[in-house]
Amino acid sequence: MENQNRLPVFIYTYSCHEDEKDLCQLEMRAFFGVDSNTNVLKSSKKVDPSRSPFMKQRIEIMYEGESLQAILDQVKEINLNDSTFKVTSLNNNDLDASKRLGHEQRRQIERDIGLQIEGEPDFKQPDNHFGILVFNEYWYFGKYVKSEPVWLHHVKKPRSYSTALSTRVARAVANIAVPDPTGVRAIDPCCGIGTVLVEALSMNINIVGRDINPLVAIGSRENIAHFGLDGDVTLGPISDVTTDYDVAIIDMPYNLFTHITPDEQLAILQHARRFAKKVVIITIETIDQMLAEAGFKMMDRCVAKKGSFSRQVLVCM
Structure with missing residues (x-):
């Protein structure tokens, strides 16, 4: 279901060395008022991921569902006209209970979603960058921002x-x-x-x-x-x-x-x-x-x- 008439919701992924975990969680609490024992945090607060040395990516959720098919059915609504796009799967590492997806599986998911979007694919400099994430057996799709170190x-x-x-x-x-x-x-x-x-x-x-x-x-x-x-x-x-x-x-x-x-x-x-x-x-x-x-x-x-x-x-x- 799309987040219509609701405050935006964001998912952030994190990565840090064990020695940095305590500092990472304190920074999380400063940004969001809560921290996470996992490397994923969901919040209504919008933070530029490039601010943090620990954040890796952010998705602003557009659609969510209990299966990939539920996402495929919803992204058909996206019509970008002449704009270009790219889809990136975030499951390139273990995310809490969600295991890393293999390279070919991630590429297939990206292709399947891309085929449902009205627009021109561009893998280098897209006008629109989307992300897909499965976390705790639930799927999320939305606008993607990658952290720059x-x-x-x-x-x-x-x-x-x-x-x-x-x-x-x-x-x-x-x-x-x-x-x-x-x-x-x-x-x-x-x-x-x-x-x-x-x-x-x-x-x-x-x-x-x-x-x-x-x-x-x-x-x-x-x-x-x-x-x-x-x-x-x-x-x-x-x-x-x-x-x-x-x-x-x-x-x-x-x-x-x-x-x-x-x-x-x-x-x-x-x-x-x-x-x-x-x-x-x-x-x-x-x-x-x-x-x-x-x-x-x-x-x-x-x-x-x-x-x-x-x-x-x-x-x-």
């Missing part, structure tokens, strides 16, 4: 630190902090080399950066400009921030290259509490007691791992 283009920066966040983690953190950029003002007041800034700015998040280290601030500006982005990075301590923001993202300095005491860490949190309604904190240490002392309430959290190294991502209000 934008974050991958940001891996090679002119300036980098070995301890900086990976672009994947930085992109997920930016999404967790600002799932919907509309009307949101954000700041990264300890921005370092600008890894989070680059990811956030590439998603049109209104964010500014700041750092106390002049060389680091210069490097951050250079990285932002390298990718053709426009972002403001100022020099100075977090204590000098006087503007109010909706959200702050803070990758807490730690004693590898930055010598910082617990009192200085607490001061960073107390200043963030002063000018931001919401704070997303990345830390290698457990700082729950320090957060409480600074006046924060923990709303959500996860652990992002990379081998034996792990960081906590904390969402606080």
Whole structure:
């Protein structure tokens, strides 16, 4: 049945390493208010799949049914006139209880559906791209969008630190902090080399950066400009921030290259509490007691791992 006179419904497919699952689910909760133990999520919320380092594809459901034949019967309604189209089967991997379909089976399904659509097939640059998915023995068909790994283009920066966040983690953190950029003002007041800034700015998040280290601030500006982005990075301590923001993202300095005491860490949190309604904190240490002392309430959290190294991502209000 087609989704007529109803809010649109979307299906997203996901893929992540086991070490990233916790971070992936926190990002899901930020976007959709729920997460999924599977690699498929169904929601009425529309998110560009290229925002997430974990989303692979999205279908906006047009038709659904208990069998492929039910889909074939419904897609006969599609008349594209002179427009071109392509159909892609999403079952190229296991999706929860739905097993991967073989290459020939997927191509046959795509051909069978294509024969029912009034339009001209184009496998390279179609005007309309449709997707077909069987999930938990139920079939879905609709408008298809494939994720583009934008974050991958940001891996090679002119300036980098070995301890900086990976672009994947930085992109997920930016999404967790600002799932919907509309009307949101954000700041990264300890921005370092600008890894989070680059990811956030590439998603049109209104964010500014700041750092106390002049060389680091210069490097951050250079990285932002390298990718053709426009972002403001100022020099100075977090204590000098006087503007109010909706959200702050803070990758807490730690004693590898930055010598910082617990009192200085607490001061960073107390200043963030002063000018931001919401704070997303990345830390290698457990700082729950320090957060409480600074006046924060923990709303959500996860652990992002990379081998034996792990960081906590904390969402606080």
